[in-house]
Amino acid sequence: MPATPPSRPRHARQARLPGVGDAGQGRLAGSxxxxxxxGALGGVLAETLCRAGVGRLVLVDRDVVEESNLQRQIxxxxxxxxxxxxxxxxxxxxxxxxxxLVAVEAHAVDLTSANAEALCGVRGGGRRVGCIADGLDHFAxxxxxxxxxxxxxxxxxxxxxxxxxxTAFCLLPRTATRQTPWEIAGIATPTLRELVPEPPAAGAVxxxxxxxxxxxxIHHVAGYQAAEVLKVLxxxxxxxxxxxxxxxxxxxxxxxxxxxxxxxxxxxTAFDFLENAPRSAAAVLxxxxxxxxxxxxxxPAPVLPAVAASLPAGTxxxxxxxxxxxxxxxxxxxxxxxxxxxxxxxxxxxxxxARARVLVARLLGG
Numbered sequence: 556m557p558a559t560p561p562s563r564p565r566h567a568r569q570a571r572l573p574g575v576g577d578a579g580q581g582r583l584a585g586s587x588x589x590x591x592x593x594g595a596l597g598g599v600l601a602e603t604l605c606r607a608g609v610g611r612l613v614l615v616d617r618d619v620v621e622e623s624n625l626q627r628q629i630x631x632x633x634x635x636x637x638x639x640x641x642x643x644x645x646x647x648x649x650x651x652x653x654x655x656l657v658a659v660e661a662h663a664v665d666l667t668s669a670n671a672e673a674l675c676g677v678r679g680g681g682r683r684v685g686c687i688a689d690g691l692d693h694f695a696x697x698x699x700x701x702x703x704x705x706x707x708x709x710x711x712x713x714x715x716x717x718x719x720x721x722t723a724f725c726l727l728p729r730t731a732t733r734q735t736p737w738e739i740a741g742i743a744t745p746t747l748r749e750l751v752p753e754p755p756a757a758g759a760v761x762x763x764x765x766x767x768x769x770x771x772x773i774h775h776v777a778g779y780q781a782a783e784v785l786k787v788l789x790x791x792x793x794x795x796x797x798x799x800x801x802x803x804x805x806x807x808x809x810x811x812x813x814x815x816x817x818x819x820x821x822x823x824t825a826f827d828f829l830e831n832a833p834r835s836a837a838a839v840l841x842x843x844x845x846x847x848x849x850x851x852x853x854x855p856a857p858v859l860p861a862v863a864a865s866l867p868a869g870t871x872x873x874x875x876x877x878x879x880x881x882x883x884x885x886x887x888x889x890x891x892x893x894x895x896x897x898x899x900x901x902x903x904x905x906x907x908x909a910r911a912r913v914l915v916a917r918l919l920g921g
Contacts (some may be wrong), residue, residue, distance in 0.1 A: 565654070566608045579789050580608055586788040587611040587684040589675050591666055591700055593646040594618065595768065596714050597690020598630040599777035600784070604688075605650045607785060611658040612650065613684060615674055616642040617665040617847065617899065618840065619879065627770045639893070641878050663878060664897055665849060666696050668829050677707045686787045687711045688780060692763060693838070694754040695828065701747035702829035704728055705822060708735050710787045713747060714780040718766035719805035721776035724750070724814075725783040725795050729822045740792035745817035750799070772804050837908035840901070846911035850898035857898055862919065890914060 562570040562580040570580045586609050590597050593616045601612055620628075620635040620642055630646045647661035662674060672678035675687065687709055691697050697713070704711035704726060711726040727737040727744045737743065779800060786794045798811035837848045859880045863872060869885030881893045889904040892915075900919065902911040 563608070563656075565606075569607060574789060574791050574794070582790070583608045583785070583788055584610040586686075587613065587676065587682055588686050588688055588784060588788070589613040589615065589684045590688045590690055591615050591696065592690030592692065593630065593642050594624060594690060594692075595627045595773045596716060596777045596780065597688070598628050598646060599774055600688050600690055600714075600781050601646055601650060602630060602653065603778065603781040604784060605653050605657050605659075607781070608654075609657065609784075609788065611660070611682070613660045613662070613674060613676075614643045614646055614650075615662045615664065615666050616646070617663070617895075618642050619893065619901070620645055627768055627773045639874055639879065639881060641895075644878070663895070665847070665899055666699065667849075668699060669852065671699055671703050671829065672707070675703055675707065675709060677703070677709075683707075684709065686784050688784055689713045689715075690777075694751065695838075697747060698754060698828040701726070702826035705746050705748075706826050706829065710737070711747070712780045712784050712787070714776050716768060716772050716776045717761050717763060719769045719772060720801070720803040721772050722799060722801045723776050723779045723783070724799045725780075725787065727792075727795065727797075729819055731822055736790060737792045737795070742792050742795065742797060743818050744797050745814050745819070746823065748823065749817045749819060750814065769804060772802075775802060775804060837912050839906055839908060844906060845901050845903040846905060846908050848900045848902060848908075848911050848915045854898055856896060857894060857919070859894065859896060862894060866918070884918065892918065894919065 559577045559581060562577050566580050570576055588604055588609055590601050590612060593601055593614045601614060604612060619639045620631045622636045624631055625636060630649045635645045641663035643661040643663040647659045650659045673681055676683035687700055687704055689697060689712060700711060705728045708728060708730050713726055714723040715721060726746050727742055728746050729743045783795060799814050800811050802809040837846050839846050863875060863880055866882060867884055871883050874881040879893050879895050883891050891903040893901040900915045902914055905911055
């Protein structure tokens with residue numbers, strides 16, 4: 556058997572760890588991770604995994620950088636916020652500067668049932684990811700990723716952080732064959748739908764809008780998630796924590812919740828969020844005072860210069876490039892519009908989805 560090539564000097568301290576070594580470092584270099592959302596948690600996850608030597612990172616985020624992000628979203632700068640850069644693209648640029656040998660794929664798109672499997676490499680001939688890492692702030696998309704995780708037996712590192720408290724958990728789904736590496740090692744966990752059967756009702760749980768976010772909490776939760784992802788990629792299944800971890804940094808409390816009783820005897824076979832549930836045409840964005848209005852399936856992508864030329868007289872174009880068109884109209888009202896190249900439109904200055912849909916239809920049609 557050929558000798559394992561030595562680790563790169565930048566990973567020398569990590570390669571000294573038990574269970575890593577040069578062989579483990581090589582395994583990380585050959586691994587892929589999808590990071591859904593690269594704002595707060597996702598940004599720390601992405602940088603940590605990049606510095607750890609994970610060979611391929613697939614970044615997915617629909618949002619743009621704003622000044623209010625800079626308190627806790629470590630991949631972005633004042634210039635990114637000033638330019639309103641798509642988070643996925645700004646994050647990819649920073650990660651490539653950290654380690655040019657890490658393959659970083661940036662997707663400035665909404666994660667939906669139409670593209671989730673392709674982004675995870677389980678449809679359309681792409682390269683399958685070894686783990687899904689959660690940097691999201693809304694449950695509908697988490698349930699979508701949970702469906703992908705269960706259907707295709709992909710580990711899913713969940714994390715959430717609001718106010719001063721956070722949770723994290725590595726989901727290792729039960730399968731019909733019981734032949735996944737973790738099941739062979741005698742491990743399976745509940746999935747997200749076993750832990751939270753339905754998305755919380757609007758206003759039922761705190762959000763970053765209502766409760767804020769403590770910056771150090773992000774590093775705490777994302778660091779825990781990243782450690783679980785590394786265990787998964789290294790195949791160290793006994794080291795993966797099967798309990799739900801929770802922490803309150805301000806309340807000086809932390810612990811683990813045993814959820815083994817929720818592991819299903821038989822795997823779920825219905826994937827409503829992936830296969831059946833229609834996506835809402837408008838979604839309120841956490842911490843933004845904004846609503847995203849998505850185009851109907853099959854709608855042609857807009858030609859941004861043509862849209863700019865068609866706007867009402869007196870419209871102020873705030874920013875335009877190949878990725879987006881940002882403007883305010885002369886019709887009154889506090890709203891600011893950002894139209895993306897894929898047809899999504901962010902309406903900033905309202906939290907009312909119905910009003911946002913009306914405004915977008917009035918300006919852009921549809």
